[in-house]
Amino acid sequence: MDPSDQKIFTVIDYVIFAVLLAASMGIGLYYALSGGRQRTTQEFLMADRSMGCLPVSLSLIASFQSAVAIIGVPAEIYTHGTQYWFIGCAYILGLLIPAHIFIPVFYRLRVSSAYQYLELRFSKAVRICGTLTFIFQMVIYMGVCVYTPAFALNAVTGFELWGTVLATGLVCTLYTTLGGLKAVIWTDVFQTVVMFAGQLAVIVVGVQKTGGVADVWRKVWEGNRISGLDLNPDPTERHTFWTLGVGGVFLMLSLYGVNQAQVQRYLSSRTEKEAVRSCYMVFPSLQLALALSCVMGLVMFARYCGEDHSDKLASSSRDMVIYFVMDMLHGLPGLPGLFIACLFSAALSTISSAFNSLATVTMEDLIKPQYPAMTEARATLLSKVLAMSYGLLCLAMAYLTHLMGDSVLQVALKIFGMVGGPILGLFCLGMFFPWANSIGALVGLCVGLVVAFWLGIGSILTRSTRPLPLECSANVTIAIQTAISLFFSQPSGLKRFYSLSYMWYSGFNCTTVILIGLIISFLTGPTKEEDVMPGTLYPLLGKLFCFLPEHLKKKLCCVTPLGQTVSEKIDLIAKNLATVLQFIVNTSFIYTYLTQKILKLITTLHIHFKIPSM
Ligand SMILES: CC(C)(CO)[C@@H](O)C(=O)NCCC(=O)O
Ligand code: NA
Numbered sequence: 001m002d003p004s005d006q007k008i009f010t011v012i013d014y015v016i017f018a019v020l021l022a023a024s025m026g027i028g029l030y031y032a033l034s035g036g037r038q039r040t041t042q043e044f045l046m047a048d049r050s051m052g053c054l055p056v057s058l059s060l061i062a063s064f065q066s067a068v069a070i071i072g073v074p075a076e077i078y079t080h081g082t083q084y085w086f087i088g089c090a091y092i093l094g095l096l097i098p099a100h101i102f103i104p105v106f107y108r109l110r111v112s113s114a115y116q117y118l119e120l121r122f123s124k125a126v127r128i129c130g131t132l133t134f135i136f137q138m139v140i141y142m143g144v145c146v147y148t149p150a151f152a153l154n155a156v157t158g159f160e161l162w163g164t165v166l167a168t169g170l171v172c173t174l175y176t177t178l179g180g181l182k183a184v185i186w187t188d189v190f191q192t193v194v195m196f197a198g199q200l201a202v203i204v205v206g207v208q209k210t211g212g213v214a215d216v217w218r219k220v221w222e223g224n225r226i227s228g229l230d231l232n233p234d235p236t237e238r239h240t241f242w243t244l245g246v247g248g249v250f251l252m253l254s255l256y257g258v259n260q261a262q263v264q265r266y267l268s269s270r271t272e273k274e275a276v277r278s279c280y281m282v283f284p285s286l287q288l289a290l291a292l293s294c295v296m297g298l299v300m301f302a303r304y305c306g307e308d309h310s311d312k313l314a315s316s317s318r319d320m321v322i323y324f325v326m327d328m329l330h331g332l333p334g335l336p337g338l339f340i341a342c343l344f345s346a347a348l349s350t351i352s353s354a355f356n357s358l359a360t361v362t363m364e365d366l367i368k369p370q371y372p373a374m375t376e377a378r379a380t381l382l383s384k385v386l387a388m389s390y391g392l393l394c395l396a397m398a399y400l401t402h403l404m405g406d407s408v409l410q411v412a413l414k415i416f417g418m419v420g421g422p423i424l425g426l427f428c429l430g431m432f433f434p435w436a437n438s439i440g441a442l443v444g445l446c447v448g449l450v451v452a453f454w455l456g457i458g459s460i461l462t463r464s465t466r467p468l469p470l471e472c473s474a475n476v477t478i479a480i481q482t483a484i485s486l487f488f489s490q491p492s493g494l495k496r497f498y499s500l501s502y503m504w505y506s507g508f509n510c511t512t513v514i515l516i517g518l519i520i521s522f523l524t525g526p527t528k529e530e531d532v533m534p535g536t537l538y539p540l541l542g543k544l545f546c547f548l549p550e551h552l553k554k555k556l557c558c559v560t561p562l563g564q565t566v567s568e569k570i571d572l573i574a575k576n577l578a579t580v581l582q583f584i585v586n587t588s589f590i591y592t593y594l595t596q597k598i599l600k601l602i603t604t605l606h607i608h609f610k611i612p613s614m
Pocket of ligand 1: 064069070087
């Protein structure tokens with residue numbers, strides 16, 4: 001039964017993988033040759049600001065759902081039970097807040113990049129620091145995204161490692177460079193569907209091979225894999241309701257509220273309403289994505305509970321997921337290929353968003369302000385060159401991820417919370433606190449990043465006992481390592497600080513930036529509300545303290561609304577309520593329908609396969 005003993009991949013599997021790459025290329029070519037043929041930066045970077053809500057919402061999911069999540073979530077559920085599933089609670093506020101606070105502010109300012117906001121609100125220096133921080137974060141993230149699936153697949157099945165990395169990296173670079181944001185969004189739509197199909201195939205076949213839904217349920221129940229709500233308030237507990245449901249909101253805000261990849265999609269929408277609607281539509285699909293990966297982990301547990309697989313090729317729980325998938329799907333021609341297509345769809349859709357958003361911020365925030373007289377044709381050409389360069393840089397980053405070894409994957413994911421949190425803090429400081437000035441923002445961001453890295457590196461060094469796998473110049477490495485460990489091996493107080501759950505990173509780092517930013521702003525002379533550019537503030541404090549008397553409210557907090565009259569506001573609230581209701585009805589309908597279909601399919605398959613084998 002060991003999938004490594006036999007040929008898992010048939011010609012048809014390779015064909016399916018090739019079709020995925022070819023179809024993505026085709027979409028890129030189509031948008032290179034149709035419409036305005038990508039001759040303006042408005043089209044190349046902003047999709048002509050003409051997108052509808054359906055493609056935008058699917059693209060929003062695809063941006064931050066990479067193979068890291070497709071492999072990582074089932075592994076997490078397999079080893080630690082379903083507690084992680086409660087992150088679904090964070091999706092509610094994590095999407096409502098972007099829809100009703102961040103989208104209106106960005107959309108009405110008609111910015112092209114989220115960082116343009118920082119210059120309007122603070123100063124050019126804050127904008128550049130924000131941009132550089134974002135570039136740092138995304139460049140590391142894209143290397144991990146392209147390397148992870150190739151590495152895991154190679155470890156278990158021997159699927160060519162560097163060939164896959166090169167093929168995905170180059171194909172993605174090509175269609176992103178040729179077709180611009182329109183191609184990125186429409187390939188995301190296609191790739192999201194493939195992603196769901198691949199996971200569904202594993203679940204359906206897995207349930208069938210494990211003995212049916214009832215059997216799976218009995219095994220995971222007896223194996224204690226169904227976790228109840230853990231209300232332990234300890235912030236060092238990795239996954240509890242608080243870390244996932246509250247800390248997760250900050251993670252979601254840093255991804256769906258202020259990350260350029262997502263902000264760019266909101267801004268590419270036809271209207272503001274369409275952008276808000278697409279954000280709402282992320283909710284059911286993201287829940288579905290989470291449910292699929294969690295159920296996959298449960299089926300995997302039902303399959304292997306009690307069995308010892310440490311002798312097999314699967315050395316880590318991540319490899320175990322791939323092992324499980326191949327164990328389920330081999331002998332069913334086409335399905336292993338579908339799962340590989342699923343993994344690489346997840347990776348492609350994430351790195352294409354990274355290339356395009358990186359090209360946008362580099363162009364809009366770093367180059368255009370220096371050369372305001374640049375012609376449109378030249379700016380577009382330069383944007384394409386930038387998208388391509390980031391694509392090639394991604395390959396280099398994949399190689400760097402490889403050099404640093406397996407444990408660095410975890411490090412890279414932590415950097416996500418370590419860098420995303422301070423950026424979120426910077427935007428919150430600007431939008432919600434009228435007194436914040438640009439010195440406060442700069443110092444806040446720097447202190448926030450330093451504390452974030454101190455915490456992140458401290459936690460990695462105090463937790464992992466394995467030395468860093470660097471072979472060259474061993475003496476120097478050991479000396480540096482000893483010095484670092486001496487610096488970080490402090491008594492229990494700091495140890496406790498280092499063991500803060502990684503789910504709190506975004507929230508903690510965001511709060512540091514806001515607090516330091518406010519303290520410095522008050523020390524250096526707070527900004528007066530009337531000096532702040534109109535439209536850059538959101539009256540959060542005014543709304544939170546709505547019970548205070550009017551004059552106190554005016555004095556304490558910004559209460560200027562985003563240029564709306566009362567009747568317009570009531571109108572908007574009513575419309576939003578209608579949209580919410582509509583989506584709740586639609587979603588429950590779709591869920592019921594899908595559940596029925598899936599159960600029916602499973603039952604049919606079950607009868608179909610079970611009878612002959614008895
Ligand atoms: C965005 C969430 C938290 C949504 O569940 C998840 O997809 C995630 O942690 N994504 C980041 C890791 C990745 O998939 O690349
Ligand atoms: Na993705």
